[in-house]
Amino acid sequence: MERIEESEKAKAAASFIRADDPITVHVKFSGRKIPVTLSPESTILDLKSRLHSLTDVLTRCQILIFKGKIHADVVSLRSVQITDGSKLMMIATLHQHIEDEPSTKDGEDYLSICGSVTPTQKVAIARAIASSRRKRWKKNGVANWSGRALKALPDDVWDCAPFLIKIEFSSNYIEELPNKIGTLKSLNKLYLNDNHLCDEKFSWDGLSQLKSLTVLSLNKNRLTTLSPSLGELTSLSELYISMNEITCLPDELGCLNRLQILRARSNRISSVPASIGNCSLLDEVDLSANILTELPETFGQLRNLKVLHLRLNKLKTLPSTLFKFCKKLSVLSIYGTEITNDYLRQAEGWEAFDRRRRGKYLKGVDPEAGPSRAFDKGDDSEKEQ
Template sequence: MATESGGGPTTITVHVKFSGRSIPISLSPDATVRDLKSHLQPLTNVLPRGQKLIYKGKILVDTMTMKSSEVLDGSKIMLIASHGLHQGDGPITKDASSLSSSRRIVEANRTEEKKPKISIEMSQLDRWKVTGVVALSECHLKVVPEEIWACGEVRVLDISNNSIQEIPAKIGSLRSIHKLLLNANDISDESIKWEGITSLKSLTVLSLSQNHLATLPPAIGALTSLQQLHISNNKLTSLPAEIGLLSQLQILKASNNRISSVPSSLGNCYSLIEVDFSSNLLVELPETFGNLRNLKVLHLSNNGLKLLPPSLFKMCSKLSTLDLHNTEITMDILRQIEGWEEFDERRRSKHQKQLDFRVGHSAGFDEGADKNEGR
């Protein structure tokens, strides 16, 4: 910290916390909050108007100086980035323009540097109400903020990558929600109130991956609008039979669990396009897997599988990606399944350009070759 002859500092250094980083910024005590945001833009790729700076629990006002805001040398400031304003120096998108308008930002005399700018920004709660998007990923949260329940028409709630343990029943008050992202938290069976989640009849995407769940309740079948269910990296040992009621389900990702059997009712999920059961304890799949006529991608690596349902290749006529790496299923077994030739032709046709350098003109099937290819 540099000082003037009179004893006051000429520069101070503040530490801005953002996305797990601590960004040191040196500036004058007479610099404004707006000046600080300008320094942060190239370092964070967040436009100044998309930055909310919080110091000692209070939001810093753009027109105030570091001194008047009582920001001292060594102070720690938290930066929260507004959804849709991560454009850095690039053009502002339509979504960002809409957000800007909703904030009612009033700027006077843009081209005259000597005249001050007046900025009136909406509160975080108001912004959530206008956009319907509550984006609080990676905010070091331990509980769900109470302000969320007052938002009304929330379409998206993203509180992933935090340390949240409890999901209260009042989450059911978000009747209009379509996408609920709860992945990468500390949620266990005892701390999640399923009656709240299963009452969300408009929910299309539910992500609970990377938590500590050992069971899914039968009530999951009530989410009849669900299109994507992400439950990987938990401690699940089984799936409820009621999962077969999810007739709109297109993507089911349940890898890295302890699932030893799949309910035959899964064959009723006729809309399924992608299924991932890799890294579980499966030794067989139900015969009803052949009912999944729209299935295109099936990941089964790292299981104890010895056989596939005999109708899989014949009935799942769209299947073109199959990962059997580290299972006991051999090429001899695959060749004996009716419809193998047609499946192999689809697989080769889909991945010809991407896999030419790996498979060449070989007639062999690499059970793990399709693992990371796009759908």
């Protein structure tokens, strides 16, 4: 009995000592088993740094898998139960951001992998990566897969639907916005710029269910119309629809009474609805490079309007009360229109606008370098959302 008690005490003492002692883990890589000894309080990144010196694989190009999971670089070995004798697998990739690579329907990612990996291992790795990605999306509420050659919104989006507040899938080849986009009830911001979205596959009914949406950015797609259901997005504060083939804005635009920014340049818009006057919070409107011949008189109701870009249109006149009532307007861009300086000088409220315009200009520019023209033509280099 005494020997048994002594043995148990020895084991307990050894266990206590090992709690803070270095541990040795075994990493399988390219047919080798690499032992690495380090503190249990070391992070995954510390382990990757050690492996870098042993394998010449950069830390950013390493994927470490333990029990089918990929853990964040900042977590400690102890916190994810990596202990003495634990076995991990390392994959070396050619892609720095492998966690964000697009996945196919069967769960296998398009991996660029160095070394020998079996098809079974590849599928297991892809699934682990997808699981890690979904956890990250759920935690951050942000899904960002820009420039990934996607042809459709991935299934991961719908799996994370209750958690997502922002989607950024710009610069892809996405053709369809499906009806189930309406399941993303918490979504605040949707960026789908530079895709292949077209009217036939664009579910405005689904989109109109997003009552919390504040930013909608659809620049550089293939849309020709905006549905009346756009007016149901009553929380919208920013709308970006530049570089499409849109021919008109719907009357329901006037229902967007929280809208502050409207950018719709480089389309084929020939008319603006009078209802735009109901968008009383608008402070920036860009309708440049369209085929407008006139603007509705209700523009004079936009008392918060500060910036108005109208260049490269067929305009000859402006709303008669624009300068009189839009007393915050300080930037007007009309280059490439038929509006003359003489016409502007005769407009009611022009002098007050001109003082604001010059004051804004002089705040950021040497007064001696001021423009010789009667108004600010605008800056074509502005950054589009």
